[in-house]
Amino acid sequence: MLPKPDTFPIDMAPLKSDLSMPYTLTPGRAAGAFLAELGQRRIVGSRFKKSGNVVVPAQDFCPLSGDSEFEFVEAPATGTLTTFTETAEGLIGLIRIDGSDVDFPHRLVDTSLDDLRIGMRVEAVWADGIDNSILAIAGFRSSPNAPVGMIRPLTDPAQAVEVIPYRLDLHYEHAFGPYYGRLFDEIKTQRRIMGVRTPDGEGALLPPREICDVTHRPTGTWVEVKQTGTVRAMSIINLEFVGQKQAPPYIYAEIMLDGALTRLIHTVSGFDMSRAKELVKPGTRVRAVWRETQTGSLDDISHFELIDADAK
């Protein structure tokens, strides 16, 4: 029998973390040509030389044979429905364009679930005002009498699309758990920084944790660490980058608070930055400066200031 767990779920609002990351994606030769030709309202595939397989939409590598040598072909806007499903966003189907050896997914429009049949004839519906995107095709609709289209050589291909702007907006909710929960609750309500004692009781681990990283034994009781400490490592940030939380220049510092055995990452400021190299070094003594706001995060500490007043 496994032992009963001695932990239990706690009801606590999570930490919200939002990432918004810009991208410039590279479609490559085949997908780039496919996207470019959608602007001309043509559907482009690739015909692989060795196997003769036709892949619509065009791909650089044959998913059936792995071939890489191909020629572009113009595919018809008609095909058959291989399978389908209904989602919150509407009807989705796998389409096999006439002459293609593979399927691809797209929307099914101007129809209802009850009217869909596997093997039914469909044709592309073009979207107004969209050019170099798969959504230039609004979807596929039922077309019972559509004649079977032919694969033809592609004439006068358009310049391939090389870059596609894209963005990932990611919204996370991180659970605090009992240790971070108490740490940030104390920071918010008491302005105290709490660690836990190591199993041998010498000094505190910060952030607090259930198990000691070194001995892998359960940690000890909670203990408040001092709000003063020593800079262990520092650098002066001038680099600007997407997603940065504060404007350079600023100091990245790893600080050992008095009583703690592990680092806290924060910034040291409150002096003339042109003197940063001489004023902030490994060994420099610093003290936490709190903000007025109380959010329950490390951001409740505005920065660390130099303790030695003469240094300012």
Added chain:
Amino acid sequence: MGRHVGIVGVGQTHHSRRRTDVSQAGLVREAVDRALADAKLTIEDIDSVVVASGPVLFAAVNQPEKWVVDAIGAALKPLVRVTSGGGTGLAGALAGYYQVAGGFADRVLVVAYDKLSEGALQYSISTLYDPFWGREFAVGIMGFSAAYWRARMDVLGHTEEAAAMVAVKNRHNAMNNPYAHVKKEVTVEDVMNSKPLAWPIKLLDVPPISDGAAAVVLSTEKLAAQSTDRPAWIHGMGYFCEADNAAARSLLVSEPLAIAARRVYRTAGITNPRRQFDVVEVQEPYTCFELSYYESLGLCAPGEAAELIRSGATSLSGDIPVNPSGGCAGANPIGAAGLIRLIEAAAQVMGKAAGNQIPNAKLALAQSGGGWANLRGVAVLGA
């Protein structure tokens, strides 16, 4: 110890700041085609495939191995993806090595890549920080790396000038590397005067941001002769970690690298690395790391790295050349970088380095690592 494993074919793409001509899949294919051609094999001869690539936030395609399968021709073969930040390439090779050494496969193809032009690099690297504990201050790993270099300056004497000499050496060596895309000689003064990004790290201490892929074919001893009469034999390979924020972590000498080196040296019979190795390839995301690795790898004692680079011992004509390929200074597609170091070390002992061949190189050391300096590994290769 399992079966002997040899590297019998290597290939890498032409690296670039941005490869607009290929997708991620096309990049992978280019390296795979070159490695298979070098091994005189086709994908039909491969028993198992390892795909290694960096964090998915780099290029916004989750589980990219499902996409690049078609490009490799790996359909219906065993396939796993391995990822470990900057150490991804070596971790991927290690996974392949285990498969051959353990008897699961006779030939394994390992391909590693990253297409860094696609995303916001420092932003995505910053997410390796704990969201509760310091992420708001993260500058990729550059701020962290610079901070501990600053700490090593006081204790170990890793000066800005010494790191600048690493930049001078590696950028000089990259001039002869046909795959490198940064080819510009610099002087110590150029490096010292270059723009501070995360002081002490300055612009010329930093490698380029690159699109690139690399691939190797690993083989049993029995089948190796079908590919080459001069494989690079793997005498040992290991990848170790240390705790993320433990009380004992000093970050002055890289503890996981020292442990990995000690362990692998023992299996490979290395007792004096400085004397025994003919050539070394290290993955130096910033110049300061190369100095630190000299010490962790035992090429010199802690505190002697600045003197080692100053003496010229690690230059092409020195007694222990480090990064004759130019290292990351020539090209740095992060997920591939560790495998590129392994390839460059292998090419040296196979006697076919594309750039600066060290004459009569018989024993080579390759190093790689990921995380925020807490994942580190090495491989020892012999002719």
